[in-house]
Amino acid sequence: MRHISLRVLFLAAAARLALAPPPPPPLSSNHKSVLILGGGVAGIIAARTLHEHGIHDFLIVEARTELGGRLRSKRFGADGRQATIELGANWIQGTQVGDGPANPILALARKHGLKAVESDFYESIVTYDETGPADYLDTFQKAVDSYTNLTIEAGARVQRQTVDSTCRTGYSMIGAKPKTPHEMVSEYYMFDWEYAQTPEQTSLIASSWANNFTYDPSEGGFSDSNLLSVDQRGFKHFVQSEARTFLSPDQTLFNATVRTITHLDNGVIVTLADGTTISSDYAITTFSLGVLQNDDVLFDPPLPAWKQEAIQSMTMGTYTKIFLQFEDKFWFDTQFALYADTERGRYPVWQNLDLKNFIPGSGIVFATVTGDYSERIEAMSDSEVKAEVLDVLQTMFPNTTIPTPTAFFFPRWFSDPLYRGSYSNWPSGFVSPQHKNVRANVGKRLWFAGEGTSQKYFGFLHGAYFEGLDIGTKIAKCVHSATCESLPFVEEITNGTPYLV
Numbered sequence: 001m002r003h004i005s006l007r008v009l010f011l012a013a014a015a016r017l018a019l020a021p022p023p024p025p026p027l028s029s030n031h032k033s034v035l036i037l038g039g040g041v042a043g044i045i046a047a048r049t050l051h052e053h054g055i056h057d058f059l060i061v062e063a064r065t066e067l068g069g070r071l072r073s074k075r076f077g078a079d080g081r082q083a084t085i086e087l088g089a090n091w092i093q094g095t096q097v098g099d100g101p102a103n104p105i106l107a108l109a110r111k112h113g114l115k116a117v118e119s120d121f122y123e124s125i126v127t128y129d130e131t132g133p134a135d136y137l138d139t140f141q142k143a144v145d146s147y148t149n150l151t152i153e154a155g156a157r158v159q160r161q162t163v164d165s166t167c168r169t170g171y172s173m174i175g176a177k178p179k180t181p182h183e184m185v186s187e188y189y190m191f192d193w194e195y196a197q198t199p200e201q202t203s204l205i206a207s208s209w210a211n212n213f214t215y216d217p218s219e220g221g222f223s224d225s226n227l228l229s230v231d232q233r234g235f236k237h238f239v240q241s242e243a244r245t246f247l248s249p250d251q252t253l254f255n256a257t258v259r260t261i262t263h264l265d266n267g268v269i270v271t272l273a274d275g276t277t278i279s280s281d282y283a284i285t286t287f288s289l290g291v292l293q294n295d296d297v298l299f300d301p302p303l304p305a306w307k308q309e310a311i312q313s314m315t316m317g318t319y320t321k322i323f324l325q326f327e328d329k330f331w332f333d334t335q336f337a338l339y340a341d342t343e344r345g346r347y348p349v350w351q352n353l354d355l356k357n358f359i360p361g362s363g364i365v366f367a368t369v370t371g372d373y374s375e376r377i378e379a380m381s382d383s384e385v386k387a388e389v390l391d392v393l394q395t396m397f398p399n400t401t402i403p404t405p406t407a408f409f410f411p412r413w414f415s416d417p418l419y420r421g422s423y424s425n426w427p428s429g430f431v432s433p434q435h436k437n438v439r440a441n442v443g444k445r446l447w448f449a450g451e452g453t454s455q456k457y458f459g460f461l462h463g464a465y466f467e468g469l470d471i472g473t474k475i476a477k478c479v480h481s482a483t484c485e486s487l488p489f490v491e492e493i494t495n496g497t498p499y500l501v
């Protein structure tokens, strides 16, 4: 049975690849029931879900040499004084209130003994501007309230079934029109620092839903608190440990970069950068939206127009942390600091890791930039960026001679062909049926999962988790029964409803 269907599969593949068809792989060793493409949170949870459904004939194909994806840690610092820092995800965002709904990332972190500390976004913060220390916490507090009002304005629109708009329109409608550096940086902290794009670039309704479903228990969210991983095994520890509870070494293939995904009526053939081909009955693509947008992986035949249009219509934001280590700590004792530059988004948020319960004695402080500013600095050399950042520190601390840092590093997520940004964002003008299309399977064999396919939690670790779980469950059903239920998609979108409620 299987033998026959496989022959048909490879004949069909050869017919479609007009040029040199790949040699048929050794069928017995290179065929899997399910290929999971990408070993981030979505891929690992999809694998665990298959395992729990008694499906063990799967393979996780990952370009890097470890699992975790955008949970990416690095040893950083001068010789003899290194600490583990997080280049990617760092927080469990929204935890749990009482025995209410728990963020599944929190549950895994507890299970695997992850060391994480309460991050106090609103109380443990001091403010600076171009004159040095400057207390504008009252302006900051107003921006906190404005953000809440923005989500209420969005909810009212959902109620009235009006069209979506940008968050800039939303802010203006509630009377928040930041003009001064203090107002702009306060808004930035509440907005760009979360969505990695500006209010102009972001959907009012979708971003408010994402906020509420994560942070607002009265709206089905987990809690309004954030836990920062300071675990010296790396934040990835929780998901790598979870993987070890069920994965065997022959269920992962590392150092394996996918180049082409050939999807057919009866299966999938994946071609790696080194020319190896692997076939399967089903495949789940968990690559970031940015990877799908930039043709880093090719589909054969090309994805249908409805799928491509949807992928190109959602956006990928970039969130960049710039790490510095110094011999001695000379900065603030709070967890956070704001720096108000006349240019919005110029090295605005600073975080202190050299704190009791964090990474004491590490001498590490870092700045965050996002969106277009991230793209700008990725195009610059490290030393150019370092000079700018040290200049800002000198402005913040006018009476201190800023010493030479003992270490400096920032990751380039936007240029990295395995990510092409940090996480997805929902732009205004991107409508609900389009998001359905980002998520929908193409044919019966090719499926998609990852933070970007989550309507409620796009951008978050828990979004990736829930998508891996849901798509894994659907594929398990396909494997176990003759009928395989497809996700809905919309061939041609004519309806502008931003959210189907």
Ligand SMILES: Cc1cc2nc3c(=O)[nH]c(=O)nc-3n(C[C@H](O)[C@H](O)[C@H](O)COP(=O)(O)OP(=O)(O)OC[C@H]3O[C@@H](n4cnc5c(N)ncnc54)[C@H](O)[C@@H]3O)c2cc1C
Pocket: 037, 038, 039, 040, 041, 042, 043, 061, 062, 063, 064, 068, 069, 070, 071, 087, 088, 089, 090, 091, 092, 093, 256, 257, 258, 259, 286, 287, 288, 291, 296, 297, 319, 320, 321, 413, 417, 418, 419, 421, 422, 423, 449, 450, 451, 452, 459, 460, 461, 462, 463, 464
């Ligand atoms: C800087 C930054 C900060 C963040 N902060 C937070 C946070 O604090 N809290 C939070 O909840 N979320 C945060 N996120 C988002 C979170 O990290 C992601 O939502 C989540 O990790 C995505 O998981 P995923 O499985 O969908 O995708 P990924 O983790 O991207 O997994 C996909 C995998 O595919 C691999 N891959 C890509 N291309 C190929 C190829 N061609 N062949 C083979 N393998 C390939 C990648 O290496 C990767 O391992 C942050 C992300 C970044 C980058």
Ligand SMILES: *[C@@H]1O[C@H](CO)[C@@H](O)[C@H](O)[C@H]1NC(C)=O
Pocket: 065, 254, 255
């Ligand atoms: C990955 O490839 C590199 C370079 O080709 C090699 O040095 C390394 O050992 C490989 N790692 C794994 C886990 O296969």
Ligand SMILES: *[C@@H]1O[C@H](CO)[C@@H](O)[C@H](O)[C@H]1NC(C)=O
Pocket: 142, 143, 145, 146, 149, 174, 175, 176
């Ligand atoms: C938020 O909305 C409330 C209720 O309408 C209002 O009293 C308050 O002034 C608003 N806050 C800001 C900062 O706009």
Ligand SMILES: *[C@@H]1O[C@H](CO)[C@@H](O)[C@H](O)[C@H]1NC(C)=O
Pocket: 151, 152, 154, 155, 156, 158, 205, 208, 209, 212, 216, 218, 219
């Ligand atoms: C978000 O939550 C607030 C309550 O904090 C609610 O008033 C509003 O309607 C919600 N917004 C959306 C878009 O659901």
Ligand SMILES: *[C@@H]1O[C@H](CO)[C@@H](O)[C@H](O)[C@H]1NC(C)=O
Pocket: 132, 133, 398, 399
């Ligand atoms: C810096 O020094 C000047 C002159 O001594 C003083 O007036 C000012 O308050 C100092 N600023 C800070 C932030 O310590």
